[in-house]
Amino acid sequence: MKNYLRLLSYARPLGSFIAPFLITSILASIFGVLNFTLLIPLLKVLFNQVDAQEMSKMLVPTSGFDPIKEFNYYFAKFLSQHGKQGALMFVCAVVAVTIILSNVFKYISIRLLENFKSNMVANLRQAVFGKAIHLHLGFFSNERKGNLISRIVTDVQEVENSIANTFSAATKEFFLFLAYIYSLFAISWNLTLFALLVIPISGIFISTLVKKMKHNAGEGQQRLSNLISLMDEVFGGMRVVKGFVAESFVTEKFREENQGYRKAIFNLAARREMASPFSEIMGVFVVIGILLYGGSLILSNESTLEASEFITYIAIFSQVMRPAKDISNAFSSAQRGLASGERVLDLIDSHSLIKDATHAVDLKNFEKSVEFKDVDFSYDGNIQVLKNISFTLAKGKTIALVGSSGGGKSTIADLVPRFYDPTGGAILIDGVDLKQVSQQSLRQLMGIVTQEAVLFNDTIFNNIAFGKNVSEEAIIQAARIANAHDFIVQQPEGYQTIIGDRGTKLSGGQRQRLSIARAILQNPPVLILDEATSALDTESEKLVQDALTNLMKNRTTLVIAHRLSTIQNADEILVVHKGEIIERGTHEDLLSIPNGFYKKLSLMQTL
Incomplete structure:
Protein backbone atom coordinates (compact mmCIF):
# COMPACT_ATOMS: atom_id res chain seq x y z
CA MET A 1 0.00 0.00 0.00
CA ASP A 349 15.82 4.98 -4.11
CA SER A 350 19.33 4.14 -5.34
CA HIS A 351 21.99 6.38 -3.89
CA SER A 352 25.07 7.67 -5.67
CA LEU A 353 28.27 6.63 -3.93
CA ILE A 354 29.96 9.77 -5.22
CA LYS A 355 28.46 12.77 -3.42
CA ASP A 356 29.49 16.38 -3.00
CA ALA A 357 30.61 17.41 0.46
CA THR A 358 28.29 19.64 2.46
CA HIS A 359 30.42 22.69 1.80
CA ALA A 360 32.03 21.61 -1.46
CA VAL A 361 34.47 24.03 -3.11
CA ASP A 362 33.72 25.34 -6.61
CA LEU A 363 36.92 25.47 -8.65
CA LYS A 364 37.11 28.36 -11.08
CA ASN A 365 40.52 27.65 -12.60
CA PHE A 366 43.30 25.08 -12.59
CA GLU A 367 46.44 26.71 -11.23
CA LYS A 368 49.09 24.22 -10.00
CA SER A 369 48.80 20.45 -10.16
CA VAL A 370 46.88 17.21 -9.73
CA GLU A 371 48.56 15.08 -7.06
CA PHE A 372 48.05 11.38 -6.21
CA LYS A 373 49.18 10.59 -2.66
CA ASP A 374 49.41 6.86 -1.76
CA VAL A 375 46.16 6.08 -3.57
CA ASP A 376 44.56 2.64 -3.20
CA PHE A 377 41.41 1.49 -4.98
CA SER A 378 39.18 -1.56 -5.25
CA TYR A 379 35.81 -2.04 -6.92
CA ASP A 380 33.03 -2.79 -4.42
CA GLY A 381 35.58 -3.69 -1.77
CA ASN A 382 36.82 -6.73 -3.69
CA ILE A 383 40.25 -7.35 -5.23
CA GLN A 384 42.54 -4.34 -4.91
CA VAL A 385 43.09 -2.65 -8.29
CA LEU A 386 45.52 0.13 -7.30
CA LYS A 387 48.19 0.10 -4.60
CA ASN A 388 50.12 3.11 -3.27
CA ILE A 389 49.88 5.19 -6.44
CA SER A 390 51.76 8.49 -6.04
CA PHE A 391 52.65 11.06 -8.70
CA THR A 392 52.18 14.75 -9.46
CA LEU A 393 50.78 16.09 -12.73
CA ALA A 394 51.99 19.70 -12.82
CA LYS A 395 50.21 22.38 -14.85
CA GLY A 396 51.30 22.40 -18.49
CA LYS A 397 52.98 19.00 -18.24
CA THR A 398 52.11 15.65 -19.84
CA ILE A 399 52.20 12.36 -17.95
CA ALA A 400 51.70 9.09 -19.82
CA LEU A 401 50.47 5.83 -18.33
CA VAL A 402 51.64 2.63 -20.01
CA GLY A 403 51.54 -1.03 -19.10
CA SER A 404 49.79 -4.32 -19.75
CA SER A 405 46.01 -4.55 -20.08
CA GLY A 406 44.17 -4.72 -16.78
CA GLY A 407 47.04 -3.08 -14.92
CA GLY A 408 44.93 -0.16 -13.64
CA LYS A 409 45.70 2.64 -16.12
CA SER A 410 42.05 3.46 -16.94
CA THR A 411 41.15 3.30 -13.26
CA ILE A 412 43.75 5.98 -12.49
CA ALA A 413 42.27 8.13 -15.26
CA ASP A 414 38.74 7.60 -13.91
CA LEU A 415 39.78 8.79 -10.45
CA VAL A 416 40.88 12.22 -11.72
CA PRO A 417 37.38 13.47 -12.73
CA ARG A 418 36.07 11.63 -9.66
CA PHE A 419 34.06 8.97 -11.46
CA TYR A 420 35.17 6.89 -8.47
CA ASP A 421 36.65 7.74 -5.07
CA PRO A 422 39.87 6.11 -3.88
CA THR A 423 39.52 3.60 -1.07
CA GLY A 424 42.81 4.77 0.41
CA GLY A 425 45.08 7.81 0.17
CA ALA A 426 43.99 11.08 -1.44
CA ILE A 427 43.92 12.94 -4.74
CA LEU A 428 44.48 16.69 -4.61
CA ILE A 429 43.85 19.38 -7.19
CA ASP A 430 45.63 22.64 -6.44
CA GLY A 431 46.10 21.32 -2.90
CA VAL A 432 42.37 20.59 -2.31
CA ASP A 433 41.12 17.02 -1.82
CA LEU A 434 38.84 16.04 -4.71
CA LYS A 435 36.22 14.93 -2.17
CA GLN A 436 35.94 18.56 -1.07
CA VAL A 437 35.45 19.84 -4.64
CA SER A 438 32.04 19.96 -6.34
CA GLN A 439 31.82 17.40 -9.13
CA GLN A 440 30.40 19.89 -11.62
CA SER A 441 33.17 22.45 -11.23
CA LEU A 442 35.82 19.70 -11.28
CA ARG A 443 34.61 18.11 -14.51
CA GLN A 444 34.16 21.46 -16.22
CA LEU A 445 37.96 21.81 -15.99
CA MET A 446 38.52 18.54 -17.84
CA GLY A 447 38.21 17.21 -21.35
CA ILE A 448 38.06 13.46 -21.89
CA VAL A 449 38.78 11.60 -25.14
CA THR A 450 38.39 7.83 -24.89
CA GLN A 451 39.31 4.93 -27.15
CA GLU A 452 35.68 4.59 -28.21
CA ALA A 453 34.28 7.84 -29.56
CA VAL A 454 30.89 8.28 -27.89
CA LEU A 455 28.62 10.00 -30.39
CA PHE A 456 24.85 10.35 -30.70
CA ASN A 457 22.33 9.87 -33.49
CA ASP A 458 22.22 13.57 -34.24
CA THR A 459 23.87 16.10 -36.54
CA ILE A 460 27.62 16.60 -36.65
CA PHE A 461 27.05 20.15 -35.43
CA ASN A 462 25.12 19.02 -32.34
CA ASN A 463 27.61 16.25 -31.56
CA ILE A 464 30.44 18.78 -31.42
CA ALA A 465 28.40 21.37 -29.53
CA PHE A 466 26.91 18.72 -27.21
CA GLY A 467 24.48 20.96 -25.37
CA LYS A 468 26.51 24.16 -25.55
CA ASN A 469 24.99 27.28 -27.10
CA VAL A 470 27.84 28.25 -29.42
CA SER A 471 28.17 29.88 -32.83
CA GLU A 472 28.77 28.05 -36.08
CA GLU A 473 32.14 29.79 -36.37
CA ALA A 474 33.24 28.26 -33.04
CA ILE A 475 32.16 24.79 -34.18
CA ILE A 476 34.03 25.14 -37.48
CA GLN A 477 37.15 26.41 -35.71
CA ALA A 478 37.11 23.41 -33.33
CA ALA A 479 36.63 21.04 -36.27
CA ARG A 480 39.58 22.61 -38.15
CA ILE A 481 41.89 22.16 -35.14
CA ALA A 482 40.72 18.53 -34.89
CA ASN A 483 41.44 17.90 -38.60
CA ALA A 484 37.73 17.17 -39.09
CA HIS A 485 36.50 20.11 -41.18
CA ASP A 486 37.55 18.67 -44.55
CA PHE A 487 35.64 15.41 -44.21
CA ILE A 488 32.65 17.18 -42.62
CA VAL A 489 32.08 19.51 -45.58
CA GLN A 490 32.14 16.46 -47.88
CA GLN A 491 29.13 14.95 -46.08
CA PRO A 492 25.70 15.23 -47.81
CA GLU A 493 24.42 17.88 -45.40
CA GLY A 494 27.75 19.19 -44.15
CA TYR A 495 27.62 20.03 -40.46
CA GLN A 496 23.89 19.20 -40.42
CA THR A 497 24.42 15.57 -41.51
CA ILE A 498 22.86 12.95 -39.24
CA ILE A 499 25.63 10.46 -38.37
CA GLY A 500 23.49 7.49 -37.30
CA ASP A 501 23.35 5.48 -34.09
CA ARG A 502 26.69 5.94 -32.28
CA GLY A 503 28.06 7.59 -35.43
CA THR A 504 27.96 4.38 -37.51
CA LYS A 505 27.86 6.36 -40.79
CA LEU A 506 31.41 7.59 -40.12
CA SER A 507 34.73 5.78 -39.99
CA GLY A 508 36.57 5.21 -36.72
CA GLY A 509 39.04 7.99 -37.41
CA GLN A 510 36.25 10.42 -38.33
CA ARG A 511 34.34 9.61 -35.15
CA GLN A 512 37.45 10.11 -33.05
CA ARG A 513 38.17 13.48 -34.63
CA LEU A 514 34.63 14.62 -33.85
CA SER A 515 35.10 13.68 -30.20
CA ILE A 516 38.39 15.62 -30.20
CA ALA A 517 36.61 18.63 -31.74
CA ARG A 518 34.07 18.40 -28.93
CA ALA A 519 36.88 18.44 -26.36
CA ILE A 520 38.56 21.38 -28.13
CA LEU A 521 35.32 23.35 -28.03
CA GLN A 522 35.13 22.89 -24.27
CA ASN A 523 38.66 24.31 -24.04
CA PRO A 524 39.57 22.44 -20.83
CA PRO A 525 42.79 23.15 -18.95
CA VAL A 526 43.19 19.43 -18.08
CA LEU A 527 43.01 16.65 -20.68
CA ILE A 528 42.53 12.91 -20.14
CA LEU A 529 43.30 10.83 -23.25
CA ASP A 530 42.44 7.15 -22.84
CA GLU A 531 44.13 5.23 -25.71
CA ALA A 532 42.54 7.61 -28.19
CA THR A 533 44.40 6.21 -31.23
CA SER A 534 44.80 2.51 -30.43
CA ALA A 535 41.85 1.31 -32.53
CA LEU A 536 42.70 3.27 -35.70
CA ASP A 537 44.47 2.44 -38.92
CA THR A 538 47.77 4.13 -39.76
CA GLU A 539 46.30 6.93 -41.91
CA SER A 540 43.54 7.73 -39.42
CA GLU A 541 46.01 7.55 -36.54
CA LYS A 542 48.22 10.17 -38.19
CA LEU A 543 45.27 12.57 -38.61
CA VAL A 544 43.98 11.92 -35.08
CA GLN A 545 47.45 12.20 -33.57
CA ASP A 546 47.93 15.55 -35.26
CA ALA A 547 44.54 16.64 -33.89
CA LEU A 548 45.55 15.47 -30.41
CA THR A 549 48.82 17.38 -30.69
CA ASN A 550 46.83 20.51 -31.45
CA LEU A 551 44.52 19.77 -28.54
CA MET A 552 47.39 19.20 -26.08
CA LYS A 553 49.11 22.50 -26.74
CA ASN A 554 49.46 24.52 -23.54
CA ARG A 555 47.36 22.02 -21.60
CA THR A 556 47.91 19.65 -18.69
CA THR A 557 47.52 16.12 -20.05
CA LEU A 558 47.20 12.62 -18.65
CA VAL A 559 47.62 10.11 -21.48
CA ILE A 560 46.93 6.38 -21.45
CA ALA A 561 48.98 5.01 -24.31
CA HIS A 562 48.93 1.66 -26.06
CA ARG A 563 51.36 2.62 -28.78
CA LEU A 564 54.53 3.87 -27.14
CA SER A 565 55.50 5.91 -30.20
CA THR A 566 52.73 8.38 -29.37
CA ILE A 567 54.07 9.33 -25.93
CA GLN A 568 57.83 9.60 -26.42
CA ASN A 569 57.71 13.34 -25.76
CA ALA A 570 55.78 13.06 -22.48
CA ASP A 571 57.36 14.85 -19.52
CA GLU A 572 57.07 11.66 -17.46
CA ILE A 573 55.99 8.11 -18.23
CA LEU A 574 54.56 5.90 -15.50
CA VAL A 575 54.68 2.15 -16.06
CA VAL A 576 51.68 0.60 -14.30
CA HIS A 577 51.66 -3.15 -13.69
CA LYS A 578 49.21 -5.06 -11.49
CA GLY A 579 48.00 -1.86 -9.87
CA GLU A 580 51.44 -0.47 -8.97
CA ILE A 581 53.85 2.00 -10.56
CA ILE A 582 56.91 -0.13 -11.19
CA GLU A 583 58.89 2.31 -13.34
CA ARG A 584 58.85 6.05 -14.03
CA GLY A 585 60.86 8.56 -16.03
CA THR A 586 61.23 9.95 -19.53
CA HIS A 587 61.26 7.77 -22.63
CA GLU A 588 65.06 7.76 -22.70
CA ASP A 589 65.33 7.09 -18.95
CA LEU A 590 63.08 4.05 -19.16
CA LEU A 591 64.83 2.60 -22.20
CA SER A 592 68.13 2.78 -20.28
CA ILE A 593 66.87 0.44 -17.52
CA PRO A 594 68.36 -3.06 -18.11
CA ASN A 595 65.58 -5.69 -18.43
CA GLY A 596 63.05 -2.95 -17.67
CA PHE A 597 59.33 -3.53 -18.29
CA TYR A 598 59.03 -0.45 -20.51
CA LYS A 599 62.05 -1.51 -22.54
CA LYS A 600 60.46 -4.93 -23.13
CA LEU A 601 57.21 -3.28 -24.29
CA SER A 602 59.17 -1.02 -26.65
CA LEU A 603 61.11 -3.94 -28.14
CA MET A 604 57.93 -5.97 -28.61
CA GLN A 605 56.25 -3.12 -30.49
CA THR A 606 59.36 -2.51 -32.56
CA LEU A 607 59.46 -6.17 -33.59
Missing part, protein backbone atom coordinates in the same frame (compact mmCIF):
# COMPACT_ATOMS: atom_id res chain seq x y z
CA LYS A 2 2.90 2.31 0.79
CA ASN A 3 4.41 1.87 -2.69
CA TYR A 4 0.97 2.27 -4.28
CA LEU A 5 0.39 5.64 -2.62
CA ARG A 6 3.94 6.71 -3.37
CA LEU A 7 3.46 6.00 -7.08
CA LEU A 8 0.21 7.98 -7.08
CA SER A 9 2.01 10.93 -5.51
CA TYR A 10 3.86 11.51 -8.80
CA ALA A 11 0.60 12.81 -10.29
CA ARG A 12 1.06 16.03 -8.31
CA PRO A 13 -0.45 18.46 -7.89
CA LEU A 14 -3.04 16.01 -6.57
CA GLY A 15 -5.25 18.74 -5.11
CA SER A 16 -6.23 20.10 -8.51
CA PHE A 17 -7.27 16.62 -9.62
CA ILE A 18 -8.83 14.80 -6.66
CA ALA A 19 -11.60 17.29 -5.78
CA PRO A 20 -13.12 17.62 -9.29
CA PHE A 21 -12.59 13.91 -9.97
CA LEU A 22 -14.41 12.88 -6.79
CA ILE A 23 -17.25 15.32 -7.43
CA THR A 24 -17.81 14.22 -11.04
CA SER A 25 -17.48 10.54 -10.11
CA ILE A 26 -20.05 10.88 -7.30
CA LEU A 27 -22.46 12.77 -9.56
CA ALA A 28 -22.05 10.19 -12.33
CA SER A 29 -22.77 7.42 -9.82
CA ILE A 30 -25.83 9.18 -8.38
CA PHE A 31 -27.41 9.85 -11.76
CA GLY A 32 -26.50 6.33 -12.90
CA VAL A 33 -28.38 4.76 -9.98
CA LEU A 34 -31.36 7.13 -10.32
CA ASN A 35 -32.10 5.52 -13.69
CA PHE A 36 -33.23 2.38 -11.86
CA THR A 37 -34.82 3.79 -8.72
CA LEU A 38 -37.09 5.99 -10.84
CA LEU A 39 -38.63 2.85 -12.31
CA ILE A 40 -40.41 1.92 -9.07
CA PRO A 41 -43.32 4.43 -9.32
CA LEU A 42 -43.69 3.67 -13.04
CA LEU A 43 -43.93 -0.07 -12.40
CA LYS A 44 -46.45 0.55 -9.64
CA VAL A 45 -48.65 2.44 -12.09
CA LEU A 46 -48.28 -0.21 -14.75
CA PHE A 47 -49.21 -2.92 -12.21
CA ASN A 48 -52.10 -0.80 -10.87
CA GLN A 49 -50.58 -0.68 -7.39
CA VAL A 50 -51.03 3.06 -6.77
CA ASP A 51 -54.17 3.79 -4.74
CA ALA A 52 -55.75 7.15 -3.94
CA GLN A 53 -54.16 7.34 -0.47
CA GLU A 54 -50.67 6.83 -1.85
CA MET A 55 -51.36 9.38 -4.58
CA SER A 56 -52.36 11.98 -2.03
CA LYS A 57 -49.11 11.39 -0.09
CA MET A 58 -47.04 11.80 -3.25
CA LEU A 59 -48.84 15.05 -4.17
CA VAL A 60 -47.73 16.78 -0.97
CA PRO A 61 -44.96 19.33 -1.86
CA THR A 62 -41.60 18.54 -0.23
CA SER A 63 -39.70 20.81 2.12
CA GLY A 64 -35.96 20.82 1.49
CA PHE A 65 -34.15 19.00 -1.30
CA ASP A 66 -35.05 15.32 -1.71
CA PRO A 67 -34.73 14.22 -5.36
CA ILE A 68 -36.79 11.03 -4.93
CA LYS A 69 -39.68 12.82 -3.21
CA GLU A 70 -39.46 15.64 -5.76
CA PHE A 71 -39.69 13.09 -8.54
CA ASN A 72 -42.64 11.32 -6.87
CA TYR A 73 -44.44 14.66 -6.49
CA TYR A 74 -44.15 15.58 -10.18
CA PHE A 75 -44.78 11.98 -11.20
CA ALA A 76 -48.05 11.94 -9.25
CA LYS A 77 -48.93 15.36 -10.67
CA PHE A 78 -48.44 14.16 -14.25
CA LEU A 79 -50.34 10.97 -13.45
CA SER A 80 -53.33 12.85 -12.06
CA GLN A 81 -53.38 15.40 -14.89
CA HIS A 82 -52.37 13.35 -17.94
CA GLY A 83 -53.01 9.75 -16.92
CA LYS A 84 -50.71 6.75 -17.32
CA GLN A 85 -49.54 7.86 -20.76
CA GLY A 86 -48.44 11.23 -19.40
CA ALA A 87 -46.71 9.62 -16.42
CA LEU A 88 -44.90 7.25 -18.78
CA MET A 89 -43.66 10.16 -20.91
CA PHE A 90 -42.57 12.06 -17.76
CA VAL A 91 -40.56 9.10 -16.44
CA CYS A 92 -38.93 8.49 -19.82
CA ALA A 93 -37.94 12.16 -20.07
CA VAL A 94 -36.45 12.17 -16.56
CA VAL A 95 -34.58 8.89 -17.23
CA ALA A 96 -33.19 10.38 -20.47
CA VAL A 97 -31.98 13.47 -18.58
CA THR A 98 -30.35 11.37 -15.83
CA ILE A 99 -28.64 9.17 -18.42
CA ILE A 100 -27.28 12.24 -20.23
CA LEU A 101 -26.06 13.80 -16.97
CA SER A 102 -24.58 10.49 -15.81
CA ASN A 103 -22.58 10.11 -19.02
CA VAL A 104 -21.53 13.77 -19.12
CA PHE A 105 -20.10 13.53 -15.61
CA LYS A 106 -18.58 10.14 -16.43
CA TYR A 107 -16.83 11.65 -19.47
CA ILE A 108 -15.51 14.56 -17.42
CA SER A 109 -14.20 12.18 -14.74
CA ILE A 110 -12.51 10.03 -17.42
CA ARG A 111 -10.84 13.12 -18.91
CA LEU A 112 -9.62 14.09 -15.47
CA LEU A 113 -8.36 10.55 -14.92
CA GLU A 114 -6.50 10.49 -18.23
CA ASN A 115 -4.84 13.78 -17.36
CA PHE A 116 -3.96 12.31 -13.97
CA LYS A 117 -2.45 9.19 -15.58
CA SER A 118 -0.42 11.06 -18.19
CA ASN A 119 0.83 13.51 -15.56
CA MET A 120 1.81 10.70 -13.21
CA VAL A 121 3.63 8.73 -15.90
CA ALA A 122 5.49 11.78 -17.24
CA ASN A 123 6.59 12.83 -13.75
CA LEU A 124 7.55 9.29 -12.77
CA ARG A 125 9.55 8.70 -15.95
CA GLN A 126 11.28 12.07 -15.52
CA ALA A 127 12.11 11.24 -11.91
CA VAL A 128 13.54 7.83 -12.85
CA PHE A 129 15.66 9.20 -15.68
CA GLY A 130 16.81 12.18 -13.62
CA LYS A 131 17.81 9.88 -10.78
CA ALA A 132 19.60 7.41 -13.03
CA ILE A 133 21.57 10.07 -14.89
CA HIS A 134 23.02 11.39 -11.61
CA LEU A 135 24.11 8.02 -10.21
CA HIS A 136 27.82 7.26 -9.99
CA LEU A 137 29.60 5.62 -12.92
CA GLY A 138 30.07 2.35 -11.04
CA PHE A 139 26.30 1.86 -10.98
CA PHE A 140 26.23 1.65 -14.78
CA SER A 141 29.13 -0.79 -14.78
CA ASN A 142 27.12 -3.21 -12.64
CA GLU A 143 23.69 -2.62 -14.22
CA ARG A 144 22.66 -3.87 -17.65
CA LYS A 145 21.66 -1.02 -19.93
CA GLY A 146 18.61 -2.90 -21.20
CA ASN A 147 17.38 -3.35 -17.64
CA LEU A 148 17.58 0.42 -17.05
CA ILE A 149 15.72 1.12 -20.29
CA SER A 150 13.07 -1.43 -19.33
CA ARG A 151 12.49 0.28 -15.99
CA ILE A 152 12.17 3.72 -17.56
CA VAL A 153 9.97 2.64 -20.47
CA THR A 154 8.05 -0.61 -19.93
CA ASP A 155 7.84 -0.60 -16.14
CA VAL A 156 6.60 2.98 -16.02
CA GLN A 157 4.08 2.19 -18.76
CA GLU A 158 2.86 -0.79 -16.74
CA VAL A 159 2.37 1.51 -13.77
CA GLU A 160 0.10 3.65 -15.95
CA ASN A 161 -1.86 0.67 -17.24
CA SER A 162 -2.35 -0.99 -13.86
CA ILE A 163 -1.91 1.42 -10.97
CA ALA A 164 -3.80 4.34 -12.49
CA ASN A 165 -6.66 2.09 -13.62
CA THR A 166 -6.84 0.62 -10.13
CA PHE A 167 -7.16 4.13 -8.77
CA SER A 168 -10.07 4.68 -11.13
CA ALA A 169 -11.79 1.52 -9.91
CA ALA A 170 -11.05 2.37 -6.30
CA THR A 171 -12.81 5.70 -6.66
CA LYS A 172 -15.25 5.99 -9.57
CA GLU A 173 -16.42 2.36 -9.51
CA PHE A 174 -16.37 2.31 -5.73
CA PHE A 175 -18.74 5.28 -5.55
CA LEU A 176 -21.04 3.60 -8.05
CA PHE A 177 -20.90 0.41 -6.01
CA LEU A 178 -21.79 2.32 -2.82
CA ALA A 179 -24.67 4.07 -4.58
CA TYR A 180 -26.09 0.74 -5.71
CA ILE A 181 -25.67 -0.80 -2.24
CA TYR A 182 -27.39 2.20 -0.66
CA SER A 183 -30.30 1.80 -3.06
CA LEU A 184 -30.51 -1.92 -2.34
CA PHE A 185 -30.59 -1.32 1.42
CA ALA A 186 -33.23 1.38 0.91
CA ILE A 187 -35.46 -1.10 -0.92
CA SER A 188 -34.85 -4.17 1.28
CA TRP A 189 -32.19 -4.38 3.95
CA ASN A 190 -32.76 -8.09 4.74
CA LEU A 191 -32.37 -9.17 1.09
CA THR A 192 -29.22 -7.04 0.83
CA LEU A 193 -27.67 -8.60 3.93
CA PHE A 194 -28.40 -12.01 2.45
CA ALA A 195 -26.77 -10.98 -0.84
CA LEU A 196 -23.64 -9.59 0.83
CA LEU A 197 -22.75 -12.97 2.29
CA VAL A 198 -20.84 -13.64 -0.93
CA ILE A 199 -18.30 -10.85 -0.30
CA PRO A 200 -16.15 -12.67 2.34
CA ILE A 201 -15.98 -15.76 0.12
CA SER A 202 -14.90 -13.72 -2.91
CA GLY A 203 -12.45 -11.73 -0.79
CA ILE A 204 -10.62 -14.83 0.45
CA PHE A 205 -10.42 -16.28 -3.04
CA ILE A 206 -9.14 -13.07 -4.65
CA SER A 207 -6.57 -12.38 -1.90
CA THR A 208 -5.12 -15.85 -2.51
CA LEU A 209 -4.90 -15.11 -6.23
CA VAL A 210 -3.26 -11.73 -5.61
CA LYS A 211 -0.33 -13.25 -3.68
CA LYS A 212 0.43 -15.68 -6.49
CA MET A 213 -0.02 -13.02 -9.17
CA LYS A 214 2.53 -10.70 -7.57
CA HIS A 215 5.24 -13.35 -7.97
CA ASN A 216 4.28 -13.96 -11.62
CA ALA A 217 4.26 -10.21 -12.31
CA GLY A 218 7.74 -9.69 -10.85
CA GLU A 219 9.16 -12.60 -12.83
CA GLY A 220 7.50 -11.35 -16.02
CA GLN A 221 8.97 -7.85 -15.72
CA GLN A 222 12.45 -9.25 -15.03
CA ARG A 223 12.17 -11.50 -18.07
CA LEU A 224 11.11 -8.52 -20.18
CA SER A 225 14.13 -6.56 -18.93
CA ASN A 226 16.37 -9.47 -19.94
CA LEU A 227 14.82 -9.48 -23.41
CA ILE A 228 15.46 -5.75 -23.88
CA SER A 229 19.04 -6.11 -22.61
CA LEU A 230 19.68 -8.99 -24.99
CA MET A 231 18.26 -7.09 -27.97
CA ASP A 232 20.34 -4.02 -27.10
CA GLU A 233 23.52 -6.11 -26.92
CA VAL A 234 22.80 -8.10 -30.10
CA PHE A 235 21.74 -5.17 -32.28
CA GLY A 236 24.62 -3.05 -30.96
CA GLY A 237 27.12 -5.85 -31.65
CA MET A 238 25.66 -7.14 -34.92
CA ARG A 239 29.05 -7.02 -36.64
CA VAL A 240 30.42 -9.50 -34.07
CA VAL A 241 27.31 -11.69 -34.26
CA LYS A 242 27.63 -11.94 -38.04
CA GLY A 243 31.40 -12.30 -37.97
CA PHE A 244 31.30 -15.27 -35.59
CA VAL A 245 28.23 -16.84 -37.26
CA ALA A 246 26.49 -16.64 -33.87
CA GLU A 247 22.95 -16.03 -35.14
CA SER A 248 21.76 -19.43 -33.89
CA PHE A 249 23.38 -18.90 -30.50
CA VAL A 250 21.78 -15.51 -29.83
CA THR A 251 18.47 -16.71 -31.29
CA GLU A 252 18.44 -19.58 -28.78
CA LYS A 253 19.22 -17.20 -25.92
CA PHE A 254 16.36 -14.98 -27.06
CA ARG A 255 14.05 -18.00 -27.31
CA GLU A 256 14.82 -19.05 -23.72
CA GLU A 257 14.10 -15.58 -22.34
CA ASN A 258 11.06 -15.15 -24.58
CA GLN A 259 9.56 -18.46 -23.46
CA GLY A 260 10.26 -17.59 -19.83
CA TYR A 261 8.45 -14.29 -20.29
CA ARG A 262 5.56 -16.05 -22.06
CA LYS A 263 5.11 -18.51 -19.21
CA ALA A 264 5.23 -15.83 -16.53
CA ILE A 265 2.71 -13.61 -18.37
CA PHE A 266 0.45 -16.59 -19.13
CA ASN A 267 0.39 -17.65 -15.48
CA LEU A 268 -0.33 -14.07 -14.47
CA ALA A 269 -3.13 -13.71 -17.01
CA ALA A 270 -4.62 -17.10 -16.15
CA ARG A 271 -4.88 -16.18 -12.48
CA ARG A 272 -6.06 -12.65 -13.22
CA GLU A 273 -8.81 -13.81 -15.56
CA MET A 274 -9.91 -16.39 -13.02
CA ALA A 275 -11.18 -13.59 -10.78
CA SER A 276 -13.76 -12.40 -13.33
CA PRO A 277 -15.65 -15.67 -13.96
CA PHE A 278 -15.51 -16.54 -10.27
CA SER A 279 -17.08 -13.19 -9.37
CA GLU A 280 -19.67 -13.60 -12.10
CA ILE A 281 -20.57 -17.13 -11.04
CA MET A 282 -20.89 -16.06 -7.44
CA GLY A 283 -23.03 -13.11 -8.55
CA VAL A 284 -25.35 -15.35 -10.57
CA PHE A 285 -25.78 -17.72 -7.62
CA VAL A 286 -26.61 -14.77 -5.39
CA VAL A 287 -29.22 -13.54 -7.89
CA ILE A 288 -30.71 -17.04 -8.00
CA GLY A 289 -30.71 -17.09 -4.21
CA ILE A 290 -32.41 -13.69 -4.08
CA LEU A 291 -35.03 -14.85 -6.59
CA LEU A 292 -35.74 -17.96 -4.56
CA TYR A 293 -35.63 -16.29 -1.15
CA GLY A 294 -37.33 -13.02 -2.07
CA GLY A 295 -39.78 -14.61 -4.45
CA SER A 296 -40.91 -17.15 -1.87
CA LEU A 297 -41.46 -14.35 0.67
CA ILE A 298 -43.58 -12.40 -1.81
CA LEU A 299 -45.59 -15.47 -2.89
CA SER A 300 -46.27 -16.35 0.74
CA ASN A 301 -47.19 -12.72 1.55
CA GLU A 302 -44.44 -12.63 4.21
CA SER A 303 -42.58 -9.70 2.62
CA THR A 304 -43.40 -6.00 2.59
CA LEU A 305 -41.85 -5.77 -0.87
CA GLU A 306 -44.19 -5.14 -3.73
CA ALA A 307 -43.67 -6.73 -7.15
CA SER A 308 -42.48 -3.44 -8.65
CA GLU A 309 -39.91 -2.95 -5.86
CA PHE A 310 -38.72 -6.56 -6.18
CA ILE A 311 -38.24 -6.23 -9.95
CA THR A 312 -36.35 -2.96 -9.44
CA TYR A 313 -34.25 -4.62 -6.72
CA ILE A 314 -33.27 -7.42 -9.10
CA ALA A 315 -32.47 -4.89 -11.84
CA ILE A 316 -30.23 -2.84 -9.51
CA PHE A 317 -28.54 -5.95 -8.11
CA SER A 318 -27.74 -7.15 -11.63
CA GLN A 319 -25.94 -3.82 -12.12
CA VAL A 320 -24.06 -3.83 -8.81
CA MET A 321 -22.05 -6.84 -9.95
CA ARG A 322 -20.41 -4.79 -12.74
CA PRO A 323 -18.58 -2.26 -10.50
CA ALA A 324 -17.87 -5.04 -8.00
CA LYS A 325 -16.30 -7.12 -10.78
CA ASP A 326 -14.38 -4.11 -12.13
CA ILE A 327 -12.96 -3.40 -8.68
CA SER A 328 -11.99 -7.07 -8.30
CA ASN A 329 -10.35 -7.18 -11.74
CA ALA A 330 -8.55 -3.88 -11.19
CA PHE A 331 -6.94 -4.99 -7.96
CA SER A 332 -5.99 -8.28 -9.58
CA SER A 333 -4.43 -6.46 -12.55
CA ALA A 334 -2.66 -4.04 -10.21
CA GLN A 335 -0.19 -6.74 -9.17
CA ARG A 336 1.73 -6.39 -12.41
CA GLY A 337 1.80 -2.63 -11.97
CA LEU A 338 2.94 -2.96 -8.37
CA ALA A 339 5.75 -5.32 -9.39
CA SER A 340 6.85 -2.78 -12.02
CA GLY A 341 6.39 0.07 -9.55
CA GLU A 342 8.69 -1.60 -7.06
CA ARG A 343 11.40 -1.93 -9.72
CA VAL A 344 10.99 1.74 -10.60
CA LEU A 345 11.08 2.85 -6.97
CA ASP A 346 14.16 0.70 -6.32
CA LEU A 347 15.97 2.74 -8.98
CA ILE A 348 14.65 6.04 -7.59
